[in-house]
Amino acid sequence: MxxxxxxxxxxxxxxxxxxxxxxxxxxxxxxxxxxxxxxxxxxxxxxxxxxxxxxxxxxxxxxxxxxxxxxxxxxxxxxxxxxxxxxxxxxxxxxxxxxxxxxxxxxxxxxxRSDAAISTGGASYVFAISWQAAFCEGLPDKTECRTQTADRYDASHFTLHGLWPQPRGNAYCGVARRDIEADKAHRWEDLPEPQLEPATRTALEKAMPGTASFLDRHEWIEHGTCFFEKSADAYFRRSVALIGEINASPVQKLFADNVGKEIDTSQIRSAFDQGFGAGAGERVRFACKRDGSRSIIVEMTIGLRGEVKDGAKLADLIAGASPTDQGCKAGIVDPVGLQ
Structure with a gap:
């Protein structure tokens, strides 16, 4: 994460x-x-x-x-x-x-555990997605934040944070101690680069702007190594496919149509229901943070259950998870730039 x-x-x-x-x-x-x-x-x-x-x-x-x-x-x-x-x-x-x-x-x-939905039986995950402009309010000096513009893809679409196999202690599977230490010390540039096909790398850099700060290396070392298929390409290819579904859904449209405005997280849950089936919104939790006098929506964590294989549908994975509490109740959809 x-x-x-x-x-x-x-x-x-x-x-x-x-x-x-x-x-x-x-x-x-x-x-x-x-x-x-x-x-x-x-x-x-x-x-x-x-x-x-x-x-x-x-x-x-x-x-x-x-x-x-x-x-x-x-x-x-x-x-x-x-x-x-x-x-x-x-x-x-x-x-x-x-x-x-x-x-x-x-x-x-x-x-x-009281965090994002974890159901009993089968493979369980927490799928974390970010609103990049809100993330950058707190870290404006990050490379991906310095270069963000109002017409770049991540200004109006969700970005990939990570796909986290559960339970929460399921991390660093088979990882060398030196890499664990480097990861925990946030020396992500010292971590090995995940081996990806060129098409996967291109898609990931669009979906995860944090690759500019080696977020992909961290996510693979801590979480991806515990993915059921021991392939960085499969792990990221399928993560990109999942966030692609969200960015083609009513959830993305709700955010894009309300940049600079406050929305209730109940509205977002309704958009999840529209896009991924009744009850999907109950499997989503929202994280907001204070930015001066504003409360801005930073991230959503979505409970999933089932094997994340090629062609797996997000609606099916969400339907298998358990409901979770909603987290924050309302927040502003942050526009690009420090506000």
Whole structure:
């Protein structure tokens, strides 16, 4: 998934806690889905600096507030103090440094997943797509953001973030330790380039502008290596086909027709129903972030179930997944350029 583009996390300032705390130490990575407040104190609801998480950004996971946590303690690099509490519903937890799922305490089960739809039985995925202009509001210096123009394809169409085999700890399958370390340190330029056919590479660069910053290398190393078919070309070719269906659907038209305007995420769910069958919208979750006084729609995660083979239809894959909560309720469709 799209990572923080910052350097390795700094050593944080320690936060005082209650002497009778019942928190459970945890290791792993917390990836934010929403711009949730990052609290210094859960009980007092204090938030020095009015700090909020950045959707799509990774934070080092430190602890849960109890054995079955409702809040996670994470490290927010630029905050003072740096250790903050965030609701578990604000994002998702990924594997710890040893490759095992992050769990509170020893031998205790982690919290139940509440993110994008994961159904029981069969292959399950989270399909993540972005609205590029909104992504670039927070990272304007990225190559793909500096070069974005109002007439480029990604100004009016969704872009590919990733196709993530589930469960969420299903990552880095058969990957060398040096490549895992480079990926986690965001040295994506040091990762091996996925082997793609020329036609797949051309299609991917259009669908995923982040290839300019080696997003394709990261997505393959962390997620694609766990795809059922061990072929980077198949993994990206089929991901491109799926987002192509979305970009030919009422969902893309809804966004293109409302650039600069606010839309309700219930409208987007209705557009999914129109394009992919009744109930499809219930399998989609929306991530928004604050940009000044605005709330902008940054990303959608879509639950899928079934084998993603050549010719697989997105409507069928969505229909097999379970419903999910909608995430943010409304947001602006961001136009190109800093607003």
């Amino acid at each position: 799209r990572k923080s583009w910052l350097a390795a996390l700094a050593v944080s300032t320690l936060v005082p806690f209650m002497s009778a705390r019942a928190e459970e130490s945890m290791k792993g990575v917390f990836t934010a889905r929403e711009a949730c407040p990052a609290l210094q104190s859960i009980r007092k609801q204090t938030n020095p600096g009015d700090v909020k998480l950045t959707p799509g950004q990774d934070y080092r996971l430190l602890a849960g507030n109890k054995p079955d946590p409702t809040f996670y303690r994470v490290q927010v690099e630029d905050a003072q103090p740096a250790q903050r509490w965030v609701p578990v519903s604000c994002g998702e937890v990924k594997a710890g440094d040893n490759g095992t799922p992050a769990t509170p305490g020893a031998g205790k089960p982690g919290p139940a």
